[in-house]
Structure formats: structure tokens, C-alpha cells
Amino acid sequence: MRDQVQSLLGGAPARLVIDLDAIAHNIGVLQRHAGDAMVMAVVKGDAYGHGLVPSARAALRGGAHWLGVAQLQEALDLRAAGITAPVLSWLHAPGVDFGKAIEAGIDIGVPAVWEIDAVAAAARRTGRTARVQLKVDTGLARNGAFGPDWPLLVEAAQRHTADGTLKVTGVFTHFAFADLPHHPTVQAQQLRFADAVRDCERAGFDLEVRHMSNSAATLMTPQAAWDMVRPGLAVYGLSPAPDIGGSSRFDLIPAMTMSANATVTKRVPPGQGVSYCHTYVTSRETTLVDVPCGYADGVPRAASSKGPVLIGGKRFTIAGRVCMDQFVVDVGDLPVQAGDEVVLFGSGADGGPTAQDWAEVTDTISYEIVARTSSRLPRIYRGEQ
Numbered sequence: 001m002r003d004q005v006q007s008l009l010g011g012a013p014a015r016l017v018i019d020l021d022a023i024a025h026n027i028g029v030l031q032r033h034a035g036d037a038m039v040m041a042v043v044k045g046d047a048y049g050h051g052l053v054p055s056a057r058a059a060l061r062g063g064a065h066w067l068g069v070a071q072l073q074e075a076l077d078l079r080a081a082g083i084t085a086p087v088l089s090w091l092h093a094p095g096v097d098f099g100k101a102i103e104a105g106i107d108i109g110v111p112a113v114w115e116i117d118a119v120a121a122a123a124r125r126t127g128r129t130a131r132v133q134l135k136v137d138t139g140l141a142r143n144g145a146f147g148p149d150w151p152l153l154v155e156a157a158q159r160h161t162a163d164g165t166l167k168v169t170g171v172f173t174h175f176a177f178a179d180l181p182h183h184p185t186v187q188a189q190q191l192r193f194a195d196a197v198r199d200c201e202r203a204g205f206d207l208e209v210r211h212m213s214n215s216a217a218t219l220m221t222p223q224a225a226w227d228m229v230r231p232g233l234a235v236y237g238l239s240p241a242p243d244i245g246g247s248s249r250f251d252l253i254p255a256m257t258m259s260a261n262a263t264v265t266k267r268v269p270p271g272q273g274v275s276y277c278h279t280y281v282t283s284r285e286t287t288l289v290d291v292p293c294g295y296a297d298g299v300p301r302a303a304s305s306k307g308p309v310l311i312g313g314k315r316f317t318i319a320g321r322v323c324m325d326q327f328v329v330d331v332g333d334l335p336v337q338a339g340d341e342v343v344l345f346g347s348g349a350d351g352g353p354t355a356q357d358w359a360e361v362t363d364t365i366s367y368e369i370v371a372r373t374s375s376r377l378p379r380i381y382r383g384e385q
């Protein structure tokens, strides 16, 4: 198995294995929570590090109806790969070429008047009706039209729809505390959103989709599903609310496994300092294993002397500093050889660490652990393509 993987990779010392069947399975789980609502699989950020196009295809195979991205280029990359499913792109800065989005039939999420005016100008240039979805800020105070800016956005949309320049296909918003379903903002944001939907209906927009739920809301606040849910993290099998439950509590299967092959091992005496600045010192004669991945691959340097790994079915902790390309593990007397597999995180089914475990020891969220894995790591896809 290892030889097979190695020959596939031309000897890459570390890699990500992505389980596409897990992604398809997770979409099924999310669909059950969504009831009659559609599922938009969020594939921004290179599908949270899992690889944009293969992950998008797996999500569609699993039953996702829409794909969601942050940046327009991500949407264009989906189209360039031949994916024809509806796509919404929602984060743009002045200067973006909306003409390309319109020609590619991408729905454009707009939070501001400057943006809807720019979309309208591009639509007139291309001679095609642009599809836009209005983004209302119901309390996150991030991207979205807030307070008095909202009626101005609706008014601008009305102006541009009157002559067929634009079609408003949807309205959406984003939660601040979806991982705490009883937080008062969860209810308050739903009420604000209902008002915004009413504003759109009064303005005469023929909405196809009204949506607000990320992964956590999809799993725990089903009454907020409206016409569509918009999960990201849970598509990849990670829990969006680890304080409430892990992946298995929600029947999700983590899709990403990160592993590397030991480069060298050595016996060292007690008192040997390990890796830069010798922040770890051996307490007895022991075997050190050098593992060829580091912060240039997305292994957080904050995991120095903290990150868990699985070697030969046993869990160990990184010894000393994580470097750019490598780190060291003290395995005691376990017989480990150059080439042996070291798993950083995976599904957890084998008793090995998960991305959530890495998030906990580095004081972050599992989103960041998977999304920051670098492009230097080859991605190997398993399951139906």
C-alpha cells in the first residue's frame, strides 16, 4: 500500500489523502437535517484544503444542489472544470470583473450598493441579465448590508431589475453564533432575516432561494433552513460545534488524512536536546524519528511539543520545534524505520488523532487546520471519482 502511494506521488515525503466517499456521505447527512431544503456545499478556500474540483464533484455526487465559494476565481475554476451546477460567489472587492461571472452563469452575492452598481454595469456591457443574491447583515457585522444600508441595497436592486439588467435570485445572511444554538442572537438573526425576506418580496423580487444556515445551524437549528442550507466544514466531516459533539456525534466522517514517511531514525542518549533551540530534551536513551512535513506544509509551528501523531498504531507527541519542512518525534523503544508512515490526523477511526485534536492543542479551530494545508502537499483522492 505504501509503495503504491509512493509511486503515485513520485516519492513525495508527505501528502493528503482525501476520501471522496466521506464527502458524499456527509452531504447525505446534511440533507437529512435540511429536510426539503436544498444543500449548497461550500467549497471556498480550495474546499477547505481538500481540493476544489474533486471535492465539488463528490459533493454533487452526494446530492448537493448548489456550490458556494467566496471568490469569483473559485467559481470560474469550477466552470472551467466543466461543472454546470448553480454556483454562488459572495466576496468581491472593487476592480473584480463581474462580466466573467455573468458570462459563466454564476450567481453574485452582493452586500453593497457599489457592488450591485458594478454588476449592473457589467451586465449592460455583456448584454446579459446578471443573477444576484442580496446579502443582508442580520447581526454578524461582517460582509452584508447593515441597518440603513439594507433598504438602499434593495432600492438599488429594484432600479436595476426594472429594465432586466439584473434578476434578484436570492437573499441570504450568515450567523454569528450558530455553534451555540441557544445564544439569543440565533433567534434575533432569524427574525431580522424574515424581515429582509419580506422586504425583498415587497420589492417584487421573484426569489429562488432564501438561506442563512452554515454547518452548525444546519445540524442544530433546522428551523432556519428556509429553501437552502450552506454548510462548509461539515461537508468535510469535521464538527462545527466540538463543544457539543465531535464528528461521530453528527454521523460525519472526516475526509482528510495527512501523513508523511519517516526520513531517518536515530538512537540518542539521555539529555539530548531536540530540534531548534533544544526546547525538548530526551530523558533516557531513545529513538528519534524525523518526519518530513512542517509549517510550509501547514503544520502549525504552535504544535511544537504538542501535536499528536500516530506511528505503528501508537500515539506520540511532537518533540520540540516544528520547523519549515520537518519535525521530530521521540518514540522511545518502538522499532521505527525510515519509510514508516506517520499519520498527523485522519478520520480518527483507527484511534489516531483528528484535525480537531490538532485544533485543540494549537488553540484554534479545525477549519484552520485543514484550510491551511499547503499546495506543496499532493492530494490523493480515494473513492468514486
Ligand SMILES: *Cc1c(COP(=O)(O)O)cnc(C)c1O
Residues within 6 Å of the ligand: 042, 044, 090, 174, 213, 214, 215, 216, 230, 231, 232, 233, 234, 240
Ligand atoms: C464559509 C461560509 C459558510 C460555511 O460555513 P461553515 O461554518 O464552514 O459551515 C457559509 N456561508 C458563508 C457566507 C461563509 O462565508
